[in-house]
Amino acid sequence: MSRIVYVNGEYVPEEAAKISVFDRGFLFADAIYEVTSVLDGKLLDFEGHMRRLHRSLGELEMAEPCDDATLEAIHRELMTRNALREGLIYLQVTRGAADRDFLYPAEAVPSLVLFTQAKSLRTSPAAQAGVRIISAPDIRWGRRDIKTVQLLASAMAKMEAKKAGKDDVWMTEDGFVTEGSSNNAYIVTQDGTIVTRDLSNAILHGITRAAVLRCAREAQMKVEERPFTIEEARGAAEAFFTSASSFVMPVIEIDGTPVGSGAPGPVARRLREIYINTALESGS
Numbered sequence: 001m002s003r004i005v006y007v008n009g010e011y012v013p014e015e016a017a018k019i020s021v022f023d024r025g026f027l028f029a030d031a032i033y034e035v036t037s038v039l040d041g042k043l044l045d046f047e048g049h050m051r052r053l054h055r056s057l058g059e060l061e062m063a064e065p066c067d068d069a070t071l072e073a074i075h076r077e078l079m080t081r082n083a084l085r086e087g088l089i090y091l092q093v094t095r096g097a098a099d100r101d102f103l104y105p106a107e108a109v110p111s112l113v114l115f116t117q118a119k120s121l122r123t124s125p126a127a128q129a130g131v132r133i134i135s136a137p138d139i140r141w142g143r144r145d146i147k148t149v150q151l152l153a154s155a156m157a158k159m160e161a162k163k164a165g166k167d168d169v170w171m172t173e174d175g176f177v178t179e180g181s182s183n184n185a186y187i188v189t190q191d192g193t194i195v196t197r198d199l200s201n202a203i204l205h206g207i208t209r210a211a212v213l214r215c216a217r218e219a220q221m222k223v224e225e226r227p228f229t230i231e232e233a234r235g236a237a238e239a240f241f242t243s244a245s246s247f248v249m250p251v252i253e254i255d256g257t258p259v260g261s262g263a264p265g266p267v268a269r270r271l272r273e274i275y276i277n278t279a280l281e282s283g284s
């Protein structure tokens with residue numbers, strides 16, 4: 001079934017959507033994006049996603065495509081037009097179209113594209129069973145805090161996991177886990193402390209990460225923000241990852257070693273439930 005997508009001011013069937021071949025998103029990956037989840041017809045963590053969008057735009061000296069109220073209205077219109085109650089809304093801003101040149105063109109007008117993806121997020125078989133991951137060197141650039149569309153390193157990593165019969169990849173640099181191919185990585189130590197890498201340019205500042213850490217601290221769970229190794233993760237009581245599309249996802253195996261009991265652990269399961277309930281209460 002064809003979706004209605006948004007392209008530069010127009011709502012059109014996906015087959016009719018058009019972007020210039022000179023668009024810098026296409027030529028240079030000169031574009032940033034956000035993915036917001038929709039549950040029970042509500043946008044989750046929308047303000048957080050808008051804050052990060054502005055930060056990414058600012059870091060790349062890219063113009064704002066429009067104000068936040070307009071962006072929110074487009075999200076809601078797409079939900080209505082596509083009858084989306086559960087799934088994802090993808091938003092991409094590019095620097096716009098200009099004759100090919102590495103320097104940012106002064107006159108380019110940003111392109112804005114949004115589309116929906118219907119998806120079952122709450123009752124996911126992966127969340128029930130847990131996922132198996134492998135580790136791989138992080139070959140991405142040094143500004144992973146900017147949410148750009150240059151995702152080929154992550155796509156290559158995910159393909160490697162698929163070929164190995166596994167579900168995802170945690171990436172490592174200088175001996176420590178940076179993050180997952182499209183998520184933030186966590187372990188729970190044998191004494192029950194939740195550990196996740198501290199924020200820097202080495203990782204994306206996950207919106208779900210911020211919300212889940214807030215939930216954990218409110219529930220009196222101990223949280224430490226520091227790097228950890230794959231060896232520490234393999235010996236941990238639990239492991240999990242977070243993202244807007246997976247919420248809290250238990251990891252049950254790392255590089256062939258079962259983590260903890262080899263089944264989704266109590267901390268990950270509890271955090272998933274608290275996060276979903278909290279996000280639904282504050283979502284609209």
Ligand code: PMP
Binds near residue numbers: 205208
């Ligand atoms: N790290 C990377 C590399 C990601 O691609 C994502 C998801 N886009 C995340 C972390 C999680 O971020 P969020 O919780 O905002 O979806």
